[in-house]
Amino acid sequence: MATSFTSCELDEYNPTGGSATIDNFATWKGLQTQCYSTLYHELYSKEDFYFLSECGTDLWLNHGSDYAQQIFYYDGIGVENGQPRKAWQQAYSVIATCNTVINNSPAADASLADDITVLKAEAKTLRAFMHLTLATYFGPIPLCTAEVGQTDNAPVRNSLQEVYTSITTDLKEAAADLEVSPYEGNYARVTKKTALGLLARAYAQGAAEGLEEDGKSYWQRAKEVSEDMITNAASYGMYLYPDVADLWAQDNNRNNKESLFTATGLDATNAEAGMAGYYANHTCTLGGFTLCDPNSLSRMYSIQMSQNQYLGIYGTTSRMAPTKHAIDVFGDWDKRYENSFLTAFGTYTYPTGVAYQYARQQLSITSTICRAIDIDNKFNGEKIYPYVALETADRPGGTQTFASGIYAKGGTEEIIPTKNALVVDMPLAQDEDRIRIYLSKKDLTDEERKQYRCFTMNISSLFDSDGNYKTGNFNDYGMTAYVANAYSLYPSLIKFDYLFDGAIRQLSTDSRPYRNGDVFIMRAAEIYMIAAEANVMLGNGGEAARYIKPLHDRAVRAGSTAPTIGDVTEQDILDEYAREFVGEHMRWAVLKRHRANGLMKQALQLYNKRAAENFNESIHYWRPIPKLFLDQIQNAEQFGDNGYGYTAGKGY
């Protein structure tokens, strides 16, 4: 009988698995695509890496909450915190896939040889980027060199020199193989300028660790790479918008010319991208964390549709509010201020719903209101008009809401095109009649303040003497009940608040509409900054001014002039980074580059006192190695946790 079973083999049949293998070009290329998976999906669109990369610095406070106090203020930070754990996991998750792509050449005919070279170079760039991210936050990390499918339960750390050598080698090789234009014209893919830009960033970051290459300091190498890029900008396709307003124009969010490396969101206007179910996982939540809630002044700013939103953009969880320093660092000439922070809030019209018509969105100022918001009674009988005209369009990705323009002053319904409806020219004009709430950067006297036709308060009065945001009712500060909730206002970063057609926003009853705008991972201005920074660090502050000037020139408000830049100091560099890159996933890393001269510690002491109290220089320059990871390896004690007390030693 046994013989009758010999035909019954114990093989398995798996049609769901398909027949794809790595030696097929299409499959290999599909795996290469997977190397891009983490960038937008997690790292550059979610709060965790955002907090990790921007907070615990001189630029950000947590508004009215202790949420993530470990990251904002180093308060109780340890191996169990989610933000470092996620970054660790997200960055590492794709490296093994990159390795598999790099180490395996698919069988393909000769015509595809160039494709393979470019795609491999892309994978090298991504591998280097992830290693650099890890090394920036966690220090001496284990380089991941194994392909998917290999398991090492006792990983060993590499020295920082080994880690950075691997990163720079990858980037140099990639830069040699990558083209200036992206593969298949896809702007989401890394190019030659990406690899070179990251190389400059890697040298700058590694320089702070005292690393060298062939006897040259990393600062020197950072200088060489960045200056080469600037000198030959055209040949690398590197570009600076002549006007910083264009950099942040809503229409330029997609395929931004200044970008060197973009985390790309879905485009709802693209029929092909209209794949249902995909959006939910690809939504950018960053803007919601930085936006305050003007509706909390419900009598001054009432939007019946829903609480907690501005121009239909929901500030679902207001958390990140700028320090006073993040505001003060901008000069009076600098329009990067209003292109970064929203401080004047107007209402909008909307095509559906009677309540959102122009006539209904006007506020008639009465003498009671004048008293309540403490403005001159001359405004009694005047009106505040809507500011933004929103419109909708049905796209493959859903109903879109976007700004068609802003209304002209004077109550005419004329719509004027605008680059960015979130940007209001600063300082606010005295005849402005479309703004309901204004937070003034300049400290206005009571008399000056009363001359505005809206509720106006000085930003400085939002802060207490320690530089923290005041909490609780503003009755105590002499304000009427009408505006007593003004404590919940703060200058709101708008770099991630998308208001263009295609960002898959839906202004309907959805409380969390999808947002899918692009996010810069790196842009050309950083190369100028690295060039300036490297020159300063190499003792050439005068040369540095050359590289900062183009950034100033394009940021000067009409009618102002930028101050002349003299000998640039290390502190100037930090301040310039703050002005140019506030909120762009960079502050913590940049501050840390300058820890040697105590500048990071000093920045916290001056502008983020709560963080300074908890900051321990012997530990906190590296983020904790996650407990979850340590529990899964066999050599946790040897690996160490960077000094956070879970393991005996730091591990490096």
Place this chain on the structure above:
Amino acid sequence: MKNSRVLTTAIALSGALYCGLPVHAWDADVLNVLPPRSAQQVQKITGQVIDETGEPLIGVTIKVKGTQTATITDLDGNFSLSLTGNKAELELSYIGYKTTTVTAVPGKVVNIKMNPDNTGLEEVVVIGYGTQKKRDLTGAVSSVKAEDITLSPMPNPVEALQGKVAGLDITRSSGQAGASSSMKLRGTRSLMAAEDGNDEPLVLVDGLPGSLTTLNANDIESIEVLKDAASTAVYGSAGANGIIIVTTKSGKAGRTKVNLNAYVGINGWSTVPEVFHGESFFNLRKQAQMAGGTYTGDENVFNPAVYEAYLAGQDINWADALLKTGVTQNYSLSVSGGTEKTKAYLSLNYSGEDGQYANDNYKVYSTNLKIDHQINKIVTIGANLQGSFTYKNSAYAKLENALITSPIGSLYDEDGNVNPFPVVDDVNTVSLLLNQKSNYRNNSQNTNIYLNPYIRITPLKGLTFESRLSLSLAYRKNNKFDGIGGYRYYNGDRNADGVTTSANVAASVENYNTYNYKWENILTYNFKIAKDHDFTVTGVTSWNHNRREYAYAGSSNLTDNSYLWHNLGTGSNQQVQSNYVMSKGLGFVGRLNYSYLGKYLASVSVRHDGSSRLAEGNKWDTFPAFSLGWRISEEKFMESTRSWLDNLKIRFGWGVTGTASIAEYQTMTLLNQSYRILGNQTLVSYAYPQEIVDPNLGWEKSYNTNIGIDASFLNGRIDVTADYYITKTKDIIWKALVPVTNGGFNSSTQYTTTTNICESENKGFELAVTGRPFVAKKEGDFSWTANLTFTKNSEKLTKFSGDGGMDQYINGDKILKAGEPINSFYAYKLNGTWKKSEAEEAKIFNAEPGDLKINCQDLTRHVGADGNVYYTGVNAEGEEMVYNAENPYDATQAKQVVGHPQPDWTMGLKNTFTYKGFDLSIYLYWRYGQMISYNMLGRFSPGGTSNFPTYFDYWTEETGDVNHYFPALTTKKGITDYDGYSGLNYVDGSFWKVKNITLGYTLPKKVLNKLGVENIRVYGTITNPFVFAKSDLLKDYDPEMAGSLDYPLTKQMVFGVNVSF
């Protein structure tokens, strides 16, 4: 010659163990030699058979010894037989009675009294691929008879087994209608299987895969539980967690028999912890605010809208609003009968259960059809068909949320509609009553068909060949629908208007189609050598092929609630999925059973088993087993004990079982296709599956040793079975997470690898005692039978495999650690709260009075000369440290093993009393030593912001020097601000309960005879009337639920009737 050839083959098959035995003396019985034909005339013997109470016994088999002549008694116990000869030896056999032999002389009427066999030694017990008399058993096998399962009706037969089989731990953790019970035999061995809930014993219905949960309890003839490896090794991998063999009733030759069973009753009355209401809830929050210094007047205790509702006296008892009682009912009808050649059995069953939530119900329609036909003396064919259809609606059951939800507000508006927000202007609280049949559905429909045709050939006496096929078809459909106006709709968007659709309106359909078949061939040869050597040789081949298809469709933003899930095409976010999985297995079994004079017993078996799920090269393995038995009571030197000792047997068994309980395709690597939108280009993308192949993955094997004693005293008045076992499991399979430094499946999900990681050891003791203090001498006398089962099991992980040096593996709140029970709870151990008088000591742990006192097992407490307390301990660097207020200790690193989810021991005690026509049974059940994670305990809300049970004993300034379990009530802290708060959940889950009480009455025979009915019994049963938890923290909670409370266990009261005619 033919016979000797068969024998030789059989012996060779079993490993030539007994080749040395002489093969010459053939027993007449074996050769089936009839007496020589003679001219003697045919004569008649007539008589009547009665039982010990004098009542006629129907259906007794009477066989003339040495011939094939046999008959059975009729309704009045009468029989008549024809025979040739002057006298004859009649052998009478009847289930449950001692086989009796009498000498009869033709012409004379014989009256024979049969005595019950309380020892059950002659009972036939079903074992793997065969049967054995209980007398000859050498493995650890427990039997449960039909009466035990049907005496007190339960929604499914599994629950009826609770506490009745020593070693089999059964719990029902949910009171949901149709919720199944979980079974675990002799503790946890296989980790993966335990994780997936696949470590239940395999249920075989009439020898082939079937379902016990949808089987009609009234169709069950008996249930056998095979516990040790010596018994289960013949099933190879399938037997690793034990085998439950269910034998269903068959038709019998003779009169058509009809059984009707019905019961109907009420289900409900769960006890639910009392929570705060009205003023007490207000005061709770006020007290918290006062303690926290945030109290600014009564009007600010709640937000204005809630305060207004509170003043208006609006109050909700959420538990009352959500839970109600439901009806439970069962109707079953069976018809059986047949001729000598053809027998049939047919049953129809309907069972319905309403849960405590509205729209929580479960219905089973099932049928069992069995036909056996003897074609000729050699060939028999037959088939069983078990079919069932279940229909289950699940409610949106969130009792835990309900209990902590603010009780302020009103459920309904003036028109009687549910208020989406109980306090209209407070959108923070969404009503849990919103989900109704019109806007919420979650139902599943299962169709299961098992068809088992067989052919049995008996070419000569003792030799049987059976070939049987099991076809199992299962079709499952899950439908889900969240409509406009439901809970999810308002919870997802607090500003929803109740009319417009949104992304929170969604529906889906899932279809599972499973089709498995199994083909088994069984060759059995029973023969004797030299009269006293009884052999049974069994050879089996077993092949199975399993396939499952899956399809899913779902969409959202549906605009009309009446679509349910039937118009998914109109929705947006349409999603479609499908997949297919299969696996195969093949096994070869050989077994030899041997008995010498019924005194020395032995069994040897071996199975060669293959599974497609394992890696190439590791697919096949061999599982040997043997067992020995010695019936000491049969020895000559025991003769003096015969008056009081009926039976004494010692059993010893050893065997190996294997598990390949891993998902399909775990050992294949393929790249999975998907797509990715990158910079507005839709690209084909490929990714490796989440599971990384371990090329060395092999069988997980358990080595089991079992020692048992069976003893019976005083003519069965006392019956004892005791077993002791040790099981060592090696190469335990576990799905380990791959460190992310080797890459990740995606940015948030790690790769896993299924690998053999560790070893464990289970030890246990099982005892089953039956006592009959009173035995009825005649019908209607008082009788009392007590059945006790006791199980003690301890298990621990002994070591991790490999040389990696890994000594623990933390998985959520569970830990795998050498020396600790498998999946122990790893959490903070709490010693109550810091008292006011301990303020100074608390500082050593950065704590203050009212904070939780975390047990730090690595520290030693000292009282210094100055009376000050300090602690010492060794820090991570290995240095001896002194901890005091200046150098405080971080207690948050003090997690430890706090307990294990498996009980230390369980016990069941059933007392059955009969008197006249009445029967009363009381069944008690104990389960001790297990820890549970009781969710409600972690729901304590220090600020009083959410509700909690009133019995929670929290710290306050006034009672600051008394022991408290919960920390201080104050708005200063949220629960997560208390170090160690996550340890609050863990509590000793030991309990005992009165599982059920049944009172029945059987109508007297006289009345029945008049009605022409064989039997009528009416009864009432109360299930779960009393539960006693050991811990005070489990007030109004049945710990059998193991920590959750969303579907509380119910009490049931049913009334039923059994009729047969």
